[in-house]
Amino acid sequence: MKKFHKMLYDRHFTLVTDHKPLLAVFGSKKGIPVYTANRLQRWGIILLGYNFTIRYASTEKIGQADALTRLIASREMEPEDTVIATVAVEPEVRAVVLETMNQLPVTFDAVRDATKNDSILQKAMEYHQSSWPTTCPSGELRKLFQRRSSLSVVNGCLLFGDRIVLPTELRQRVLAQFHSGHPGISFMKPLARSYVYWPGMDEHMEQVCRSCFRCAAVQKLPNRQLPQPWPQPEKPWSRIHMDFAGPINEQSFLIVLDAFSKWPEVLIMSEKTTMATITKLRHLFSTFGIPETFVRQ
Structure with a gap:
């Protein structure tokens, strides 16, 4: 060109x-x-x-x-x-993959041998080297199909970007290493994602952490903050609160409450749509005026 x-x-x-x-x-x-x-x-x-x-x-x-x-x-x-004849991973990416394998309890040769016995990965490699089907496959192959543009094959192993795709028989061993320190799911996920990939990896890690008492103990607890009350308004109709109620006797209601006087306006709604709500509020505002603050539950 x-x-x-x-x-x-x-x-x-x-x-x-x-x-x-x-x-x-x-x-x-x-x-x-x-x-x-x-x-x-x-x-x-x-x-x-x-x-x-x-x-x-x-x-x-x-x-x-x-x-x-x-x-x-x-x-x-x-x-x-140079004309690109194959979609291959460049030498620097291969070096990154080999460096990654040094941090795992499995070797590159072990992954390659296990990949030969993994029917899912073998099928994905076959599709990658020829062409993927036009229809999306099912099961684990479906997730690989969705990521097919980022897959590559290096020395008999399947890669997702610069991460090795682990065959089934090695996943539990690698997962055990990531879980050995009981870091909890929030730390375990990004750690594992930086090294390896396999279909359904997040679900497998969540299942392991949910069944582990020590991981549950280090989970981040939600902030225990007391609810803060709204400040008292200085005049009527300066702040109103709105919410829906029902159905009661097959009817829905729009409830608007004035925070100063606690006066409720209850409007019958034939349908709970955006346009129907706007119409009711316009009618209400034409009577009492437009509030300064509008609170929707």
Whole structure:
């Protein structure tokens, strides 16, 4: 696109690719996914200056263009001009993943071996390397489908951004380490999210903390503050309070109370809608005037 910038700029064109995962990165109306590899993010910023529609076509249908790129054997290109052939995690992300694994009670090789025996993760990796179905799957695969644009495969392991996706047989062991200090759910969740991911992780942590007495003891207690009374108004109809009551005998009522005189106005409501309430209040204000303070329960 840089080579044909003068012809493409300020014109709408169609960008055809034979790599379907790029549709989720550059064709999404939600923008570039947060956990997209750095190289793809740089390309996305460059493409923001163009008006185009990206679509997928198999290699057989664009064989002429594909052949021309392969015929050039000895041509030096800048790193940013390299054609993206796969959605991969860059070396610095791999280093981050390996560093993360050093903090966990499992090794990268153990995760890779367990991933081979996990049917859900194997199916997700298969979809990622080919293409995801158009309809949303069910179960754990559904949550991975919803995050498919941020998934990647590194050395036989599935990653969500820069976090390793744990297979089922290792989750309890890792969860036990995060829970070993009994930090409580409010601290345990962000700690676990910074290292690993698996579908339903939050629900699993909540279940563990709810069944743990020591975690319950460190939970943040709500503030015990005594209710503060409203100040006494200095004149009638300066502050009014409103609430609904009913249904009583199949009728609903709008109750408006003057805080100074404690005088109630009870209005029958045929329906409890915004417009019906506004109509009743306008009629009331035309009689008593507009209050300074209006309190709605």
